[in-house]
Amino acid sequence: MTSFRYERFATDGAARLGRLHTAHGAIDTPAFMPVGTAATVKAMQPESVAATGAQIVLGNTYHLMLRPGAERIDRLGGLHRFMNWSGPILTDSGGFQVMSLAKLRKLDENGVTFQSHHDGSSHHLSPERSMEIQRLLGADITMAFDECTPFPATPAQAADSMRLSMRWAVRSKAAFVERPGHGLFGIVQGGIYSDLRAESARALIDIGFDGYAVGGLAVGEGQEAMFATLDATVPLLPEDRPRYLMGVGRPSDIVGAVLRGIDMFDCVMPTRSGRTAQAFTRRGTVNLRNARHQDDPRPLEEGCACPACRSYSRAYLHHLIRSEEILGPMLLTWHNIQAYQDLMRDLRAAIGAGRVAAFAAEAAAREALGDI
Numbered sequence: 001m002t003s004f005r006y007e008r009f010a011t012d013g014a015a016r017l018g019r020l021h022t023a024h025g026a027i028d029t030p031a032f033m034p035v036g037t038a039a040t041v042k043a044m045q046p047e048s049v050a051a052t053g054a055q056i057v058l059g060n061t062y063h064l065m066l067r068p069g070a071e072r073i074d075r076l077g078g079l080h081r082f083m084n085w086s087g088p089i090l091t092d093s094g095g096f097q098v099m100s101l102a103k104l105r106k107l108d109e110n111g112v113t114f115q116s117h118h119d120g121s122s123h124h125l126s127p128e129r130s131m132e133i134q135r136l137l138g139a140d141i142t143m144a145f146d147e148c149t150p151f152p153a154t155p156a157q158a159a160d161s162m163r164l165s166m167r168w169a170v171r172s173k174a175a176f177v178e179r180p181g182h183g184l185f186g187i188v189q190g191g192i193y194s195d196l197r198a199e200s201a202r203a204l205i206d207i208g209f210d211g212y213a214v215g216g217l218a219v220g221e222g223q224e225a226m227f228a229t230l231d232a233t234v235p236l237l238p239e240d241r242p243r244y245l246m247g248v249g250r251p252s253d254i255v256g257a258v259l260r261g262i263d264m265f266d267c268v269m270p271t272r273s274g275r276t277a278q279a280f281t282r283r284g285t286v287n288l289r290n291a292r293h294q295d296d297p298r299p300l301e302e303g304c305a306c307p308a309c310r311s312y313s314r315a316y317l318h319h320l321i322r323s324e325e326i327l328g329p330m331l332l333t334w335h336n337i338q339a340y341q342d343l344m345r346d347l348r349a350a351i352g353a354g355r356v357a358a359f360a361a362e363a364a365a366r367e368a369l370g371d372i
């Protein structure tokens with residue numbers, strides 16, 4: 001039986017090269033998790049997601065509890081079977097999505113009561129119910145039930161919100177059912193305030209988790225404040241456990257966070273942007289709706305191994321987008337997920353070679369070139 005275990009192979013400054021072992025397989029870190037919110041990485045078949053090199057995907061408690069329902073997925077064999085993904089799955093715990101999507105939310109010490117954004121039906125989430133839902137889904141990595149502190153927040157507001165999340169972290173840990181190869185991650189809160197972040201990190205370490213997420217970021221604070229918060233938070237986290245920065249981000253966000261000791265990421269950007277004709281390349285983003293591509297026979301990105309770059313021209317991708325053909329978002333999504341996985345692969349290689357700072361500078365210089 002696989003035990004949930006993080007191995008660290010090398011460090012380069014604060015950056016780490018590692019591997020996380022779970023019941024459904026191993027994840028090489030630093031890793032990017034494609035977002036599979038409603039039991040699908042939108043516009044991609046699971047075998048295509050695996051072909052990009054992605055080893056773990058993210059699912060959402062909030063969306064799946066509303067539709068099709070956690071008990072239904074459990075009856076059908078769990079989320080891995082349901083979505084035909086045999087690798088590790090991490091599920092977010094629902095608090096963030098409730099606050100960003102649900103209607104008529106009432107938050108109290110016990111949890112959150114809300115109306116579904118689909119049909120207005122009433123629902124409730126608490127640390128205990130969130131742990132039960134993530135167990136029913138069969139998540140390899142369960143996230144503690146927390147409140148993502150809104151931005152901006154005063155120090156007092158951030159402190160109250162963080163301390164609620166810490167009380168919920170205790171209840172999450174108590175309700176989590178330990179199983180071999182399955183882990184529970186705590187989530188650090190505290191807004192952009194270093195002292196609150198330190199208090200939150202200490203509280204979570206005292207409770208004891210299999211991994212530590214940095215939450216409450218990528219909420220509009222900007223890259224500078226995000227990096228400053230990481231500088232104040234990550235050094236306080238145990239070195240022998242994975243660190244996960246939730247909801248991040250653009251390539252430059254990911255590179256900067258890896259340099260600060262983050263091991264795991266998730267973001268809707270590559271998938272959502274792929275559906276709006278935005279392609280990520282090493283020379284920055286490319287808007288394929290732009291007429292400048294209509295006669296361009298070149299691939300989107302030289303050297304990229306994805307189907308879009310191997311078999312099609314920019315002119316064809318532009319045509320698909322303009323024609324609103326379904327193949328357009330499919331190919332661009334695949335490319336973007338491939339581009340993110342290639343970035344993580346390059347970061348892992350650079351850390352292993354002790355040259356991650358040089359790699360970061362080269363990547364920033366390439367991105368600054370802009371597309372040609």
Ligand SMILES: COC(=O)c1ccc(CCNc2nc3cc4nc(N)[nH]c(=O)c4cc3[nH]2)cc1
Pocket residue numbers: 092093094095096143146147148149187214215216217218219246247248249267268269272273
């Ligand atoms: C095209 O790209 C986009 O539309 C797009 C939208 C949102 C984000 C930011 C997502 N940010 C974010 N996700 C998050 C998820 C979180 N989950 C929990 N449990 N706790 C948190 O504290 C938390 C913070 C987050 N911050 C990034 C990109």
